[in-house]
Amino acid sequence: MAGGITDTGELYSPYVGLVYMFNLIVGTGALTMPKAFATAGWLVSLVLLMFLGFMSYMTTTFVVEAMAAANAQLRWKRMEKRKEDDEDEDSSSGVSDSDVLLQDGYERAETRPILSVQRRGSPNIFEITERVEMGQMASMFFNKVGVNLFYFCIIIYLYGDLAIYAAAVPVSLMQVTCVTGNRSCSVGDGTKYNDTDRCWGPIRRIDAYRLYLVSF
Known part of the structure; x- marks a missing residue:
């Protein structure tokens, strides 16, 4: 757990704890x-x-x-x-x-x-x-094969998290911030938009998505 003290007195840094919390929130697909x-x-x-x-x-x-x-x-x-x-x-x-x-x-x-009534139990x-x-x-x-399979599963898990981040966060930011005329480019109003539609002046929706993806 973040902030838990170990035998050596080491602590998770606040930055590591923040990354864990962010992963728990976004990694479950909350967006x-x-x-x-x-x-x-x-x-x-x-x-x-x-x-x-x-x-x-x-x-x-x-x-x-x-x-x-x-x-x-x-x-x-x-x-x-x-x-x-x-x-x-x-x-x-x-x-x-x-x-x-x-x-x-x-x-x-x-x-x-x-007259001690306390009984010491084994630790x-x-x-x-x-x-x-x-x-x-x-x-x-595990043996060597099990360790390799474990790290393979971790790689697949991290790839899934990165796929969620790349799909959910930039797309959500693009849909919220891209404006065509007086209407928001959200999927809730039933309007279909293409990736080549304008977002901010000469910047297209796909370009805005790429900007958010790189920034994120």
Whole structure:
């Protein structure tokens, strides 16, 4: 999540958070949703919208579970490495494991309240305490073929987002700002326009679209 603190204290910058929010808003087709409702009707549009919302919820839970598993795996590897380092230090110092356990148990007994009613549970290794990116999780759980398929799916997803941006935003801006006489060049008035029609003086509608596309 944007602004979430990781183990290393790193934060997502406000610019990255803004990009994420923009992608969530525009990437879902919010600019073209009114046109879809007008074309498909209220019933079909609402049913599809609720179905897609449910699928988004399911995929979000899958991602959260994958992040929890990745955190558990990273935490377990660190615990194993720390255990190996402790064993190496104990073997080099000549201290036996039983002495270490007795000393540790004695220290805990001395510092623990006698009438304590609180029970210490084992820490949850699946707790999400650090940021694990999607590419890192793919390399942790998949083999080489799976990682390549993951990045292929990411490329297709990004291409779809760029297609939405290129189609929805410049076209919407062109339709709102292009004026022919005293009428707006919108598709809602039933008037059909060609790409070669004039927009602002000598500038055609297709030229205005290209200007918006490059600027965007």
